[in-house]
Amino acid sequence: MALKGAIVVDTEKCKGCSVCVVNCPTKTIALTKEVNSKGYNYAYMAEPQTCTGCTNCATVCPDTCITVYRVKI
Amino acid sequence: MDLKDIIKPENLVYKRTKVLTDNVMHYCPGCSHGTVHKLIAEVIEEMDIQDKTIGISPVGCAVFAYNYMHIDWQQAAHGRAPALATATKRLYPDKYIFTYQGDGDLASIGTAEIMHACNRGENIVVIFINNAIYGMTGGQMAPTTLLGMVTSTTPYGRQADINGYPLKITELIAQLEGTCYVTRQSVQNAAAARKTKKAIRKAFENSKQMKGTSFVEVVSSCSSGWKLTPTQANEWMEENMFPFYPLGDLKDI
Numbered sequence: 032m033a034l035k036g037a038i039v040v041d042t043e044k045c046k047g048c049s050v051c052v053v054n055c056p057t058k059t060i061a062l063t064k065e066v067n068s069k070g071y072n073y074a075y076m077a078e079p080q081t082c083t084g085c086t087n088c089a090t091v092c093p094d095t096c097i098t099v100y101r102v103k104i
Numbered sequence: 105m106d107l108k109d110i111i112k113p114e115n116l117v118y119k120r121t122k123v124l125t126d127n128v129m130h131y132c133p134g135c136s137h138g139t140v141h142k143l144i145a146e147v148i149e150e151m152d153i154q155d156k157t158i159g160i161s162p163v164g165c166a167v168f169a170y171n172y173m174h175i176d177w178q179q180a181a182h183g184r185a186p187a188l189a190t191a192t193k194r195l196y197p198d199k200y201i202f203t204y205q206g207d208g209d210l211a212s213i214g215t216a217e218i219m220h221a222c223n224r225g226e227n228i229v230v231i232f233i234n235n236a237i238y239g240m241t242g243g244q245m246a247p248t249t250l251l252g253m254v255t256s257t258t259p260y261g262r263q264a265d266i267n268g269y270p271l272k273i274t275e276l277i278a279q280l281e282g283t284c285y286v287t288r289q290s291v292q293n294a295a296a297a298r299k300t301k302k303a304i305r306k307a308f309e310n311s312k313q314m315k316g317t318s319f320v321e322v323v324s325s326c327s328s329g330w331k332l333t334p335t336q337a338n339e340w341m342e343e344n345m346f347p348f349y350p351l352g353d354l355k356d357i
Contacts, residue, residue, distance in 0.1 A: 084117055096120075
């Protein structure tokens, strides 16, 4: 049984602190080159196929802007 | 598997708690305050005590904490949050009262209030954010600043002969009879944040059982005050803060 996950980032709330990037065990998350309306590079799934939905990123996000989904396949 | 097959309501495993408001926090990127606010809000949601919780916000960066949680709040004068919490708890013994204080607030100007509130064993929860610096006012030296640490008022590093020694206030508080639970935690990674959440939950449950004062210190980073990026600040904290402020329970009865 494998786990597949996905995250949805509230891009306007994200401040691009990278704490989720270093806490992602599968190196799924990176910061975008584009910026949001406040000028921050926000987090996104750079490697969506590797996400397991472990919720580490959402747990450490200081601005609580990450929602996590997970399915068993 | 396509993303739209995963992102469905039935597959949801983590979402922002409803106890947090929709306001964007004014804290700097990567600030530990946001993470601790979230953990407190999640504990309040899990224990279903949203309408019974009163928070006391301090003076410091967290002075605006009342903007971020849908609970009742009071804002205390600098360092006086434990005094206000004492009054609130005695007037409303069935409510859950917590203070949320930084190191400049709790360990400096508010030392008398926190010592005596803990010594009296008031049934309150104290959340103590220790980032070893005055973050809000521009990174000045705090009582908790480490020896050799550069701040805007100690540009050559803190020296013991001029500035004295860093204050381990949590160790002092652990000696007081009135406290039932004294612990030191951190939130720089997911494992640490989950442990901190458990500690906060335990503190609120102690308050319910009227066991005495529960004191949760969270060793935090201040990337703006330390002049580092958020991830570098977390690494600096692990290398320099944790040897002096070791994590773990100091007292649990």
